[in-house]
Amino acid sequence: MLPIEQLMERANANARLVHRGRFVDTRFLLEVGDDTYLVYVHAGRIEKIEKGPFVMPRWTFALRAAKEDWQEFWQPLPKPGFHDLMALVKFRRLRVEGDQHPFMANLLYFKGVMESLRTVEGAAA
């Protein structure tokens, strides 16, 4: 699995993805097993990623899943049921909490952001 911090570089390098998210201004919590991250998005670009643990985190929505589920999601060709955020939701592996409005209104964008950690290297680092 690539370090979560690479999410910023990879998502921002995709000009079409940034354009898709041009109206997105939000901060969301990403939970990867025991680790938590706050992802700050402005105008479709990830501006910073803070690593927890946090004392009093503020976020609009949270994406929470087990580390091994995210690991499979980020495989170059994930197994059926692990290949998409809504697939993870369907099988109760991903919980989407909080105010889901920005997430649902920009679903293709957030799918693209999370899939940007998917690499040919697969489970490295």
Place this chain on the structure above:
Amino acid sequence: MNAQFEPIIGRYLRLNLLGKPHRLYVEEAGQGIPLLCLHTAGSDGRQYRALLNDKELLENFRVIVFDLPWHGKSSPPAGWEQADYQLTSENYVSMIMDVVDALELDKPVVMGCSIGGRIVLHLALEYPEQFRAIIGLQAGAHVDPYYNLEWLHRPDVHGGEVCAGIVSGLVGPNAPSDARWETLWHYMQGGPGIFKGDLHFYKLDGDIRERIAEIDTLRCPLYLLSGEYDYSCTPEDTLEAAKRIRGAQATIMKGLGHFPMSEDPEAFLGYLRPVLKEIIG
């Protein structure tokens, strides 16, 4: 590229459905055994564009595809603005049988995908003698809701964007890019609340678990083909249905998702051709 027409003829059919005048868009190509195709929730008949263009298929089959009212180029009936659209099993069956009658189709093969794959199970129960064979794509007896359907129809979320976002992962991961995005485009073009109204049938009203074992495949052969990456109607859902219907033949299609005929027509035809060959006999 030289300009050329495809073999498809598209026309508007005027008929009464559910007691109201309707204007229904119907496409067809080929000759032989009628093969009536039913599109998925929130999409339209363009999903079958590859079948309607397949030379080999068109030699033996008259492929017919219609857009349900409210979908594609079919209009909603007059007065539609006064109520929310909501598909029910009873209305869906009735519309299909009225189209079969209006087009005077003699023992057609009927093939439907997703909501179409569900409704053909209802047809197998209620009208087995009227069909030569029934093919359910991504067919299962029931699907549990796994997200809040309200997101699909509200003015502060773009309906086309969210519907495509909801279904994008239902396309198999290896689908050719052009076919994947064409499939999503159909979803982006759906009218407000139409995908949601179709899902009323799919997730609530059309639950057929109680009656599925009564389907008699001796009266009409039933084939079930489902994509491996579908998490809406999962391969397990299809295999469970097949287990409960004596004589049903189920195949899981490797690498494919929820829209086999549209997302990866070539791979899908590889699975469909042997079924059609068996139906011809």
